[in-house]
Amino acid sequence: MIDILLLIGVILPIVIGILIKVLFIPASEGISVTGAHVFFKLDLPLGGMPITEAQVNSWLVIISIFFLCLFLTRNMKTRKQTRRQIIAEWIVTKTDSLVRSNMGKAFMGFVPFIAAMLALSAFSSLLTLVGLFPPTSDLNVVAGWAIMVFILITYYKMKCGPWHYIKSFGEPVPFLAPLNVISEIATPVSMSLRHYGNILSGSVISVILASGLSLLSRKLLGGIGTFPLFRVGLPAVLSVYFDVFSGCLQAFIFAMLTMLYVSGAFAEDEYNERKKRKKAKAEAKAKAEV
Amino acid sequence: MPTLDVISINLWDILISFMNLAILYLILRKFLYKPVRNLMAQRRAEVESQYAEAEIANNNAHIIQQQWQKRLDKAEADSDMLVKMSVANADKRNEMMLAETRDKADKMIRRAQEEIEREQKKAEASMKKEIVDVSTSLTEKLIEREISPEDHRDLIDSFINDLGDEE
Numbered sequence: 001m002i003d004i005l006l007l008i009g010v011i012l013p014i015v016i017g018i019l020i021k022v023l024f025i026p027a028s029e030g031i032s033v034t035g036a037h038v039f040f041k042l043d044l045p046l047g048g049m050p051i052t053e054a055q056v057n058s059w060l061v062i063i064s065i066f067f068l069c070l071f072l073t074r075n076m077k078t079r080k081q082t083r084r085q086i087i088a089e090w091i092v093t094k095t096d097s098l099v100r101s102n103m104g105k106a107f108m109g110f111v112p113f114i115a116a117m118l119a120l121s122a123f124s125s126l127l128t129l130v131g132l133f134p135p136t137s138d139l140n141v142v143a144g145w146a147i148m149v150f151i152l153i154t155y156y157k158m159k160c161g162p163w164h165y166i167k168s169f170g171e172p173v174p175f176l177a178p179l180n181v182i183s184e185i186a187t188p189v190s191m192s193l194r195h196y197g198n199i200l201s202g203s204v205i206s207v208i209l210a211s212g213l214s215l216l217s218r219k220l221l222g223g224i225g226t227f228p229l230f231r232v233g234l235p236a237v238l239s240v241y242f243d244v245f246s247g248c249l250q251a252f253i254f255a256m257l258t259m260l261y262v263s264g265a266f267a268e269d270e271y272n273e274r275k276k277r278k279k280a281k282a283e284a285k286a287k288a289e290v
Numbered sequence: 291m292p293t294l295d296v297i298s299i300n301l302w303d304i305l306i307s308f309m310n311l312a313i314l315y316l317i318l319r320k321f322l323y324k325p326v327r328n329l330m331a332q333r334r335a336e337v338e339s340q341y342a343e344a345e346i347a348n349n350n351a352h353i354i355q356q357q358w359q360k361r362l363d364k365a366e367a368d369s370d371m372l373v374k375m376s377v378a379n380a381d382k383r384n385e386m387m388l389a390e391t392r393d394k395a396d397k398m399i400r401r402a403q404e405e406i407e408r409e410q411k412k413a414e415a416s417m418k419k420e421i422v423d424v425s426t427s428l429t430e431k432l433i434e435r436e437i438s439p440e441d442h443r444d445l446i447d448s449f450i451n452d453l454g455d456e457e
Binding site for chain 1: 291292293294295296297298299300301302303304305306307308309310311312313314315317318319321322323325326327329330332333336
């Protein structure tokens with residue numbers, strides 16, 4: 001019984017998303033490539049806080065994933081695993097091994113974060129399959145994630161001390177420092193633009209193709225062409241690539257880059273050395289006090 | 291309904307998305323990874339405890355096997371000894387019985403010989419008497435006169451005794 005409720009919890013947010021779209025968003029006429037629809041705007045400084053389709057759909061995805069987690073981890077047993085338990089364990093072990101092979105053992109705390117990134121990105125992109133606006137084709141959404149990655153990178157670079165961090169910009173030659181700063185900033189920008197651009201271009205191509213095909217059928221078939229016959233088939237095949245494959249691939253690339261950048265930012269040897277030095281210093285101080 | 295531009299940057303939207311990712315991270319950590327990791331740890335502990343139990347049971351079985359082997363060896367030795375002992379006993383008894391029977395047979399033979407001798411003597415005595423009688427009667431007839439039997443008897447006895455000795 002609870003299982004069914006949880007499953008409903010998984011599916012209901014998507015249904016609500018579709019309902020919201022059907023009820024509140026007017027059907028677009030002709031070809032138009034626009035950003036997310038703004039439901040309402042809160043009056044706040046810095047240009048106000050628009051609550052858009054992208055935000056709402058992200059929340060729906062999060063709620064859906066939350067119920068999915070509850071559903072998968074319900075009634076787990078050490079023996080005689082249920083099928084969903086096997087799925088849950090598969091997810092955990094797979095992400096574990098992914099993070100271990102890409103980041104190393106010191107970063108095992110990152111496993112849920114990487115999983116969250118993968119899930120949010122992939123499911124957001126896959127929302128196009130049910131006709132919803134994919135939050136990943138909104139630059140702000142992806143930029144938020146990229147900024148989080150940037151913060152993590154900086155945090156791990158700072159772990160070896162602020163002086164070490166500042167010094168790293170002067171390498172290999174001090175006058176390259178401006179370039180280093182640019183490359184530092186370019187990381188999140190390129191990450192967010194890559195993800196956002198891929199998903200958006202997929203939607204754009206889909207829209208162009210669909211309208212082009214309907215135009216073609218109208219021109220070639222005349223009166224019957226009011227029913228866009230050519231739109232049957234081909235867009236679906238392309239959708240498999242642009243929506244499913246590209247969505248999952250971009251999620252994977254984003255997570256992959258996150259792992260590589262963050263683990264690359266952390267100089268483990270240096271950190272351990274610094275820790276040792278600090279410890280030795282503290283001990284010397286303690287001795288001096290005695 | 292208004293829409294955002296295709297490329298638009300809004301700090302609040304970025305912040306919301308940032309928070310979304312953080313929230314999903316917390317959700318996954320709490321509701322997916324924690325229970326599954328706990329479960330796996332529990333399972334590992336269970337497996338390990340079972341291994342330990344199996345090892346103990348194995349050791350016990352080994353010890354018991356050794357004990358039984360010892361007992362079996364002892365029983366074999368015991369039975370060997372018993373067989374040897376009983377064989378020896380049987381041999382002894384056999385000999386004893388043989389000796390006894392030999393004794394008995396010897397005794398019987400001796401008794402029979404004695405009897406024979408006695409019979410012989412008896413026969414000799416009766417023969418002597420008969421001979422004496424016959425000879426007396428014969429001599430009576432021959433000489434036709436009375437002889438004192440006592441004298442006669444002595445005479446013949448000595449004769450027969452001589453006769454018997456010569457034989």
